[in-house]
Amino acid sequence: MKINEIIEKINARAATSLPEEDFELEKAFSSDLMSDVLTLEEENILLITGLANVQLIRTAEMANIDVVVLARGKKASPEMVELASENGLVILETPFSIYKTSGILYSNGLKPVY
Amino acid sequence: MAIELNFTIEGGDFSNAGKASSKIKKVLKQLNIEAKIIKKIVVAVYEAEVNVAAHAYSGNVKALVGENDVVVMVSDSGPGIENVELAMKEGYSTASKEVREMGFGAGMGLANIKRNTDELKIETKVGEGTTVTFSLNYS
Numbered sequence: 001m002k003i004n005e006i007i008e009k010i011n012a013r014a015a016t017s018l019p020e021e022d023f024e025l026e027k028a029f030s031s032d033l034m035s036d037v038l039t040l041e042e043e044n045i046l047l048i049t050g051l052a053n054v055q056l057i058r059t060a061e062m063a064n065i066d067v068v069v070l071a072r073g074k075k076a077s078p079e080m081v082e083l084a085s086e087n088g089l090v091i092l093e094t095p096f097s098i099y100k101t102s103g104i105l106y107s108n109g110l111k112p113v114y
Numbered sequence: 115m116a117i118e119l120n121f122t123i124e125g126g127d128f129s130n131a132g133k134a135s136s137k138i139k140k141v142l143k144q145l146n147i148e149a150k151i152i153k154k155i156v157v158a159v160y161e162a163e164v165n166v167a168a169h170a171y172s173g174n175v176k177a178l179v180g181e182n183d184v185v186v187m188v189s190d191s192g193p194g195i196e197n198v199e200l201a202m203k204e205g206y207s208t209a210s211k212e213v214r215e216m217g218f219g220a221g222m223g224l225a226n227i228k229r230n231t232d233e234l235k236i237e238t239k240v241g242e243g244t245t246v247t248f249s250l251n252y253s
């Protein structure tokens with residue numbers, strides 16, 4: 001799925017600026033456990049999470065994650081946005097729950113990591 | 115000639131844990147090291163940094179980036195680890211509730227460092243501190 005399509009399907013708002021050229025994402029993972037995210041071998045994925053802290057952005061940076069979706073109305077702090085922008089990471093905020101977000105993206109073709 | 119990088123970490127300071135791994139990532143990228151290799155090493159460094167923030171009082175990271183490998187040493191003053199074999203077990207954790215709420219403390223860190231590196235050495239003294247040293251070859 002393209003980022004713009006993802007944004008539209010999950011009523012998301014981009015907290016960071018979007019890349020000039022929209023790109024295709026193939027896989028996603030949902031987790032609140034950063035320790036688990038850090039064991040993924042898959043790269044360039046989308047992460048759906050209920051967390052919203054700086055450690056999430058650091059984890060995404062180290063794990064080569066391209067997009068993080070903050071579920072259920074969680075907002076990115078200025079510190080998170082700054083750190084994400086430095087590393088070219090996209091943060092999206094959606095009012096939908098992790099379950100609903102995952103379901104919508106799954107049924108639109110975004111594949112699971114496992 | 116190896117490039118030497120040094121960083122300090124404070125116990126409890128989770129917003130700064132990640133500075134060392136972030137900088138190391140940038141340096142390895144500039145050296146055109148393969149992305150998969152970079153990810154392995156920076157995930158290991160990040161886990162070690164988080165351990166200092168979560169379990170120790172203060173510490174430092176020293177990375178030696180060489181032509182063929184990178185060696186990282188993370189030393190802290192802290193409580194030390196009583197039973198290293200147990201600490202290495204996936205799922206074993208003494209992390210606080212606060213650490214768990216941040217998404218860490220699942221007891222997977224040390225095992226993840228081991229999985230991502232070629233060599234891992236843990237030297238520790240109860241009541242004094244811990245030094246975790248690991249390396250990865252990329253040639």
Ligand SMILES: Nc1ncnc2c1ncn2[C@@H]1O[C@H](COP(=O)(O)OP(=O)(O)O)[C@@H](O)[C@H]1O
Pocket residue numbers: 035165166168169170190192193194195201202206207208209218219220221222223224225244
């Ligand atoms: N630097 C350290 N100082 C003291 N104890 C540590 C340190 N690193 C790890 N430990 C101990 O080993 C356990 C397992 O560590 P780890 O596998 O990283 O899991 P976690 O950090 O999620 O608890 C920790 O819960 C802690 O008891």
Ligand SMILES: [Mg+2]
Pocket residue numbers: 161164165168219221222223224
């Ligand atoms: Mg840990």
